[in-house]
Amino acid sequence: MMIIDRLRAALALKGRIAQRRERLYKVAYAWCGERHLADDLVQETMTRALEKYCQLRDASRLDSWLYSILSNCWREYLRGRRPDTALEGEGPECDRCPERINLSGELAERVIRLMARLPERQRQVLVLVALEEFSYQEVAETLDIPIGTVMSRLSRARRFLADQMATEKQPAKISRPYLRRVK
Numbered sequence: 001m002m003i004i005d006r007l008r009a010a011l012a013l014k015g016r017i018a019q020r021r022e023r024l025y026k027v028a029y030a031w032c033g034e035r036h037l038a039d040d041l042v043q044e045t046m047t048r049a050l051e052k053y054c055q056l057r058d059a060s061r062l063d064s065w066l067y068s069i070l071s072n073c074w075r076e077y078l079r080g081r082r083p084d085t086a087l088e089g090e091g092p093e094c095d096r097c098p099e100r101i102n103l104s105g106e107l108a109e110r111v112i113r114l115m116a117r118l119p120e121r122q123r124q125v126l127v128l129v130a131l132e133e134f135s136y137q138e139v140a141e142t143l144d145i146p147i148g149t150v151m152s153r154l155s156r157a158r159r160f161l162a163d164q165m166a167t168e169k170q171p172a173k174i175s176r177p178y179l180r181r182v183k
Helices: 004-018 021-032 036-052 059-080 099-104 107-114 120-131 138-141 147-167
Strands: none
Touching: 004 036, 004 059, 021 059, 021 107, 021 120, 036 107, 059 120, 059 138, 099 138, 107 120, 107 147, 120 138, 138 147
C-alpha cells in the first residue's frame, strides 16, 4: 500500500511541477531577456526537476526548489557564455504570450528597459521579490546567498530604478503641487 501512495504522491508532484512552467518562464525571461534562451532554461529546469523530484524533501517548498534549479541553470549558462542581456531586442510574436502581457503599458516598457541595465545579481533578486513575491528568506535560500545580501541587492536595484525613473523626461503637463505644512 505504501508503494501505491508513493506513486500517487510522485504523480501529483510531477503535475504541480508542470503547472509552474509559465511562472518559471516569466522569471527566466526577466533574467536573460531572450525568448528562446528563457524557453531553454525553463526546459532544462523542468527536466532536472522531473528527474530529481525525489530530492524534494518538503513539497510545500516546491517553488523555492524550482527557482533554485532555474538559478543554477542560469549560472551554468553564464559560465559557458556571457550573453548581452538587452531586453529591448526581439519583440514577442503572439498576442497572449507573457512577453506581450508584460510589455502592455508604457510604464512597463520603461521599467523593463531600466531593469536590463541592472547588474544580473540585482535583477535576479528584484524579479523574485517583485514578480514572484518571494520572501527575503526564500530568495536567500533559492539563490544560496545571505539574507543581508538579498536586502542590499534589492535596495540598490530599487534605488537605481527610482533614480532613473525620476531623471527620465517627465511630461511637461505634470507640475508638482505646492504643499505647505499645517499644524
